[in-house]
Amino acid sequence: MSALVGLKPASRRLEPYRKLPEHERLAVCQTLVTGVLKDFWTMRATLSPTRVLRKHFRRVTSHDAQRFVDDVKEIALFTVNGVKWAYKGKLKKRTSVKLVFERIDARAPASPRELALKVLSEYEERLGVKTAKLVIRRYKTRAAFCELRSRRVYVNESLLGLGEEVIRYLIAHELVHLKLRTTRHGDEFYRLFHALVPPEAAGEAERRIVKKLFQLAEGDGAHG
Numbered sequence: 548m549s550a551l552v553g554l555k556p557a558s559r560r561l562e563p564y565r566k567l568p569e570h571e572r573l574a575v576c577q578t579l580v581t582g583v584l585k586d587f588w589t590m591r592a593t594l595s596p597t598r599v600l601r602k603h604f605r606r607v608t609s610h611d612a613q614r615f616v617d618d619v620k621e622i623a624l625f626t627v628n629g630v631k632w633a634y635k636g637k638l639k640k641r642t643s644v645k646l647v648f649e650r651i652d653a654r655a656p657a658s659p660r661e662l663a664l665k666v667l668s669e670y671e672e673r674l675g676v677k678t679a680k681l682v683i684r685r686y687k688t689r690a691a692f693c694e695l696r697s698r699r700v701y702v703n704e705s706l707l708g709l710g711e712e713v714i715r716y717l718i719a720h721e722l723v724h725l726k727l728r729t730t731r732h733g734d735e736f737y738r739l740f741h742a743l744v745p746p747e748a749a750g751e752a753e754r755r756i757v758k759k760l761f762q763l764a765e766g767d768g769a770h771g
């Protein structure tokens with residue numbers, strides 16, 4: 548497989564695949580995977596790991612093939628040229644593997660609104676909570692808020708263009724309020740919220756939101 552061209556097998560690698568140190572095995576997989584993926588949005592390939600591996604290692608068994616498949620799973624989430632990929636392949640029979648890779652962020656959603664709806668349903672499922680309606684409107688000073696009784700979530704449209712992290716931050720925040728049926732920010736709130744949005748990502752999103760709201764307020768002042 549041409550994907551392995553970049554891999555220079557040293558003579559000491561002429562041993563069973565499974566006996567290689569983990570980082571070398573992963574390097575083999577990584578080379579294969581990145582070599583195969585760089586030009587494709589979605590890659591589907593059926594190949595025989597034993598055949599691929601035999602080019603580099605003296606004795607390859609079906610155990611090696613299974614190990615190879617497991618190793619590829621280890622690097623299932625990886626980045627090539629800034630694009631995230633996931634491995635969804637599986638071993639067929641014992642020595643043939645179907646490698647299926649898909650872009651995680653394949654084709655950005657048509658609009659931030661669409662992305663917001665996608666994030667909403669993802670978090671609804673994770674929290675086990677249902678929103679009555681997502682309302683997206685322009686607000687001058689508010690980032691997002693919710694009504695516990697009507698189960699509506701309101702998000703400031705002006706902030707949606709700030710990226711997925713911000714969208715996740717805003718929606719996760721309001722859904723946790725709906726889940727806990729309170730608008731307070733106690734320990735339980737932050738426990739659930741940070742399970743969806745880790746503190747670092749939340750901090751970054753907050754900075755962007757505050758900056759944008761400040762700009763909106765300034766623009767408003769300048770015009771009036």
Ligand SMILES: [Zn+2]
Nearest residue numbers: 720724730732
């Ligand atoms: Zn809140």
